[in-house]
Amino acid sequence: MRNLLPVLPLIIASGVLPVSAMAAPSERAIEIAHKYITIDGHIDAPMHVVTSGADLSTGENTAEFDFDRAKTGGLDAPFMSIYVAATYEESGGAKARADILIGLMEGVAAQFPDKYEIAYSPKDVRRIFKAGKVALPMGMENGSPIEGDLKNLKHFYDRGIRYITLAHSKSNHISDSSYDSNKRWGGLSPFGFQMVEAMNDLGIMVDVSHLSDGAIEDVLDVVRVPVIASHSSMRHFTPGFERNLSDELAKKISENGGVIMINYGSSFLTEEANKYSDMRTAAQTAEEEKLGRAMTRDEIGAFREVWSKDNPYPFATLDDVLDHIDRAVEVAGIDHVGLGTDYDGVGDSLPTDLKDVTSFPVLVDGLLERDYDEAAIEKILGGNALRVWEEVEKGRRKRKF
Numbered sequence: 001m002r003n004l005l006p007v008l009p010l011i012i013a014s015g016v017l018p019v020s021a022m023a024a025p026s027e028r029a030i031e032i033a034h035k036y037i038t039i040d041g042h043i044d045a046p047m048h049v050v051t052s053g054a055d056l057s058t059g060e061n062t063a064e065f066d067f068d069r070a071k072t073g074g075l076d077a078p079f080m081s082i083y084v085a086a087t088y089e090e091s092g093g094a095k096a097r098a099d100i101l102i103g104l105m106e107g108v109a110a111q112f113p114d115k116y117e118i119a120y121s122p123k124d125v126r127r128i129f130k131a132g133k134v135a136l137p138m139g140m141e142n143g144s145p146i147e148g149d150l151k152n153l154k155h156f157y158d159r160g161i162r163y164i165t166l167a168h169s170k171s172n173h174i175s176d177s178s179y180d181s182n183k184r185w186g187g188l189s190p191f192g193f194q195m196v197e198a199m200n201d202l203g204i205m206v207d208v209s210h211l212s213d214g215a216i217e218d219v220l221d222v223v224r225v226p227v228i229a230s231h232s233s234m235r236h237f238t239p240g241f242e243r244n245l246s247d248e249l250a251k252k253i254s255e256n257g258g259v260i261m262i263n264y265g266s267s268f269l270t271e272e273a274n275k276y277s278d279m280r281t282a283a284q285t286a287e288e289e290k291l292g293r294a295m296t297r298d299e300i301g302a303f304r305e306v307w308s309k310d311n312p313y314p315f316a317t318l319d320d321v322l323d324h325i326d327r328a329v330e331v332a333g334i335d336h337v338g339l340g341t342d343y344d345g346v347g348d349s350l351p352t353d354l355k356d357v358t359s360f361p362v363l364v365d366g367l368l369e370r371d372y373d374e375a376a377i378e379k380i381l382g383g384n385a386l387r388v389w390e391e392v393e394k395g396r397r398k399r400k401f
Contacts, residue, residue, distance in 0.1 A: 024353065025361035029368060032377055033074030033361040037129050039382035040078040040357070041261035041340030042139065042209075042231035046101045047083055048344055049108070057112045064343040064356035067115045070134050073358040077125045077135040077382065079230065080105050081345065082161065086170035086177075089144045095152055098145035102159050105136055120160055122389045139207065139230060142168035143175070148191055150198050154401040162389070163205035163228060166192065166215065176212035178242040187214035188222075196222050203396040205389060208232075208253070209263075209340070213242060216249055225395035226257035226388045231340030233268040234260075234327045237320075241274055247331045254332035257391060259384045261340030262324050266349040268342075269316035269324060273349065276313060283307055318353035322366045325380065334376050338385045339363075 025033075045065045048054035052061040059066035065078060082101045088094035109116045119125045119135035128135040143166045146152045156164075166175040166188075174192040176183045188196065196219055199206050206223055208216045209232045219227060235244035245253070250260055266273035287303055288294055295303060328337045343350070343357055353362055360381070367377050 024365065026365050026368075029361040029364035030074075032364050032368075032374060033381070036378040037076045037125060037382040037386065038074050038360055039125070039338065039385040040075060040343065041228065041338060041385060042081055042141070042263075042345065043078040043341065043343045043357075044081045044083060044345035045078070045343075046080050046104055049104050050101070056108050057115055062344075064350070067112070067134060069356055069358045073356075073360040075134070075357045075360060076129045077119060077137055078343075078357070079137050079139040079163070079340075081141045082138055083141040083168075083345075084145050086142060086144070086168045086172065088142075089170065089172045094142075094144040095147050098140060098156065099159070102138060102156075102161070105138060106160075109136060118160055120162070121393065122386045125386065137162050139163040139165065139205075141165045141210075142172070143195070144168075144172050146174065146195060148173050150195065151401050153195060153198055153204070154202065157202045157204055161204060163207045163230060164199065165207040165210050165230060166195075166219075168210050171212075175215040175218075177210055177215075178212050179210070180212075183212055183214065185215070187212065187218035193218070193222055198399070198401075200225050200392075200395055201397045201399045203393045205392050209261075210243065213246065213249060216245075217252075220252050220256055223256065225392045226259070227253060228258055228338075228385070228388055229253065229260045229340070231261055231263040231342045231345075233263045233324045234331075236327050237269065237324065238267075238271050238274045241268075244268060247327075250328060250331045250336075254336040257336075257388065259336050259338045259388045260328050260332055261338040261385065262321060262328065263346075264316075264321060264341040264343070264350055264354055265346035266314070266316040266320075266351060267346075269320040269351065270314065272314040273316055276311075279311070280304065280307060283311075313349070315349070316351040318351060318362060318366050321351055321354065321363065322370055325367070326370065334379055335384055335387075337380055338382070339380065 043065050054062045056066050082098050084094050084097045109118045116134050116136050117128045119137040125135045138160050140161045143164050167177040169179045171177045171180045171184045175188050176185050206227045207230045209229045233244045235246045238244050
């Protein structure tokens with residue numbers, strides 16, 4: 001266990017701990033957050049390295065994740081999202097894009113070996129945790145880089161990819177997407193079925209976040225090891241939002257032995273936040289109807305600024321996150337719930353109490369207040385995710401690619 005209690009006042013004074021969380025965590029919550037391995041199923045830091053020149057060591061140009069803040073919050077193994085946009089499916093270059101992002105993460109670990117290390121297995125995560133460093137396992141968000149060739153799947157396994165989110169915002173050659181009205185396959189494609197079986201053989205976790213309901217059903221029909229939903233919340237609170245998991249699918253994931261990792265984005269957590277952009281679009285359309293023409297780009301910007309002041313964004317709260325955890329535990333069971341915050345990936349829509357990776361002790365306090373015991377909290381923080389990863393490793397089979 002790494003005890004930060006003696007240095008907490010210095011951390012606060014340094015400005016690493018955000019104002020919203022400064023006085024919030026109890027000593028017990030801080031202790032628990034640092035006693036156990038915390039795994040985050042999805043952090044989009046690699047994109048900030050690309051777009052902003054983010055320095056994950058010093059914190060310069062970073063958003064919600066860097067080394068000091070991870071250590072403050074007790075975050076030990078954030079899955080780095082190797083995100084490849086859906087547009088690459090048609091334009092080409094998906095494989096190259098993924099290779100570049102993986103190379104950037106390898107570079108971070110090589111440049112700061114006293115702080116970071118790429119993790120290729122649960123055993124690595126435990127060793128790196130004991131060494132006091134932050135482990136960087138990698139997951140691929142969008143399967144487009146496989147480009148219809150299972151040899152590429154082996155290539156990315158060899159480069160360290162340990163889960164793949166089969167699709168993203170658009171249906172691709174592997175699977176239908178929850179965000180795409182064009183369900184071209186009615187679930188998985190013929191190649192998608194082959195790829196899921198090959199992922200099981202290699203020991204790559206199948207991530208069902210972003211998939212259509214039909215695709216998730218197909219995945220669960222064909223896998224022989226547990227799956228993950230790396231950053232999804234519960235549809236019970238956002239009716240009609242297919243990107244979140246229905247109670248029925250959450251139950252099936254638990255029966256499969258998998259883990260549901262709760263997303264922190266406000267639009268994933270409350271119906272009010274989920275419908276916010278639709279409300280703004282409707283207001284803009286009504287204004288254009290009054291004008292009798294489409295607004296210019298500058299006019300749209302000015303309109304949205306005024307509208308947003310009159311209709312402030314309805315940020316979710318810690319309690320909303322806890323409600324989703326409670327629901328997932330009720331439906332799927334305590335052994336099948338984890339965290340996939342989507343830090344660095346959901347912009348400024350994070351809950352008011354959980355604005356960056358320093359806030360895991362705040363979540364722990366919330367769990368304690370809702371009568372979760374320490375053993376249950378350990379499972380939610382990372383124990384369940386580690387179990388699934390280990391079971392996927394055990395299910396590997398030798399095959400030629």
